[in-house]
Amino acid sequence: MERLRGLSPKARGPRIAVIGGGHGLSNMLRGLKRYTENISAIVTVADDGGGSGMLRQDLGMPPPGDIRNCLEALANTEPLMSELMHYRFTEGSLAGQSFGNLFLAALNGISPSFDTAVRRMSEVLAITGRVLPVTTADVQLEAEFENGASVVGESKIFYCKKKEDCRITKVHLIPEHPKALPEAMDAIREADLLILGPGSLYTSIIPNLLVDGIVEAIQSSQALKVYVANVMTQEGETEGYTASDHIAAIFQHSAPGLFDLCLTNSSPIPRDVAARYAQEGAEPLRYDAGRCAALGVELVSRPIATVENGYVRHHSENLARELILLHAERSVRIAGEDFRKDSYRLERKQ
Known part of the structure; x- marks a missing residue:
């Protein structure tokens, strides 16, 4: 069993800011709340x-x-x-x-x-x-495609992409540059650990980065910044994408070098489950470490996936544990105070 030594995981846990939306975000939060009370979930409002x-x-x-x-x-x-x-x-x-x-x-x-x-x-x-x-403004999401087509409305992007059968090149908000909630920017700046995702690339993660002030707050934050990659590509959004394609899209819509760590899954996907996803044009995300490195991002692979009712999901507890471990291994700032890394040790399950 995993355990924290000499440090109460909730009372003295790190300040964590998570940015995203969808079921992937809420699933991760269920695991993170075991380790800290200092969680700020910054959520898209483009649905x-x-x-x-x-x-x-x-x-x-x-x-x-x-x-x-x-x-x-x-x-x-x-x-x-x-x-x-x-x-x-x-x-x-x-x-x-x-x-x-x-x-x-x-x-x-x-x-x-x-x-x-x-x-x-x-x-x-x-x-x-x-x-x-992330904002209280009334915003709509518009997507543009490689063939010049476009569609307004988050719920319409899936169907339009299936119809046009080409990649999304850009998304933007209408109206553009809505003001971020000040508390959201403060939470990002004050975080010890900043997490992007997991979630739909163009409809859950990137919309947050299009809100005025969010990217600048991330850039100014001293937090350890981690992008949690999806386990599978997503039908109607990221068919054929690799890890570097996801990262490049995020940087294109925000700023190069917005984060330098990407947490990926190492748990095997059962063949029958992968075959069912393949029928829909989805597949396990391919981790092209060389291209990611060229973008300035290190891939960290951990066993963070599970299969529930035939669907591949992030395992809530395993994902949270690995994120806390990454923070412990790479950062000395814990809950606003400075500790040596060996004062905050968490054992992995073998």
């Missing part, structure tokens, strides 16, 4: 599909879905409250809608701002750390 999209259109509020998922991942509530937040209506005009989304929408209605509503929901759920929308 316009599903229940979030309906509330965004009907109420004119930022999409709550990704933020709700992060709040639930960090929550410390009774089982009944957790079940209630996960509940989805099955009939009538609310069919498919999450109670958690509606709860956040109601809080938004009685709060002076969306970030205040998120903070109030954080208090109700007694979360570990905090969840911050």
Whole structure:
């Protein structure tokens, strides 16, 4: 069993800022909260599909879905409250809608701002750390493709890419350069460990970097900066991409050298699972270390993947443990104080 020696993992854990969106981010947060109370999840608000999209259109509020998922991942509530937040209506005009989304929408209605509503929901759920929308501006995501086609709307990018059958060359926000939430920039600057991903490259990670002030905050941060690569390529977004293709796309939309470490998976993917993904044009991400090195990024490979119900996912606990280990091995700043690396040792499972 893994253990921390001489240092309480929660009370004295590192200050961690994570940037992204989607289920990959919330899954990672479930593991990270075991090691520190100092978590700031900075979440994209470009989603316009599903229940979030309906509330965004009907109420004119930022999409709550990704933020709700992060709040639930960090929550410390009774089982009944957790079940209630996960509940989805099955009939009538609310069919498919999450109670958690509606709860956040109601809080938004009685709060002076969306970030205040998120903070109030954080208090109700007694979360570990905090969840911050990257911006409170009403933004849409537009994608441009190699053949000159373009589409507006995060939920439409998948279908447009399948139709055009060529790579995405650029995404940008409408309106461009929305202002970042000040608390999000502060969390990035003050972090000991800064994590990008895991999540969809063009629809969960890069949109955050297009918000005015975020890239500059990352560049000024003294944190250890790690990009968590996806385990598989993603149908309708990154078919045929290698690790260096992901990194190059991030740098293209932000700045070269934004991070210098990329955490990748070394766990084997079962053949039958890989074959099913191949039918959809997806495959295990190929780690082209030479091209990554040319971009100034070191690949670090660890066993961080698992298979759940036939789908490849990051293993929440293993991913969190490896990130904490990376911080311990490469950094001497722990929870705002200076410690020698050997004062913060975490044993890996054999």
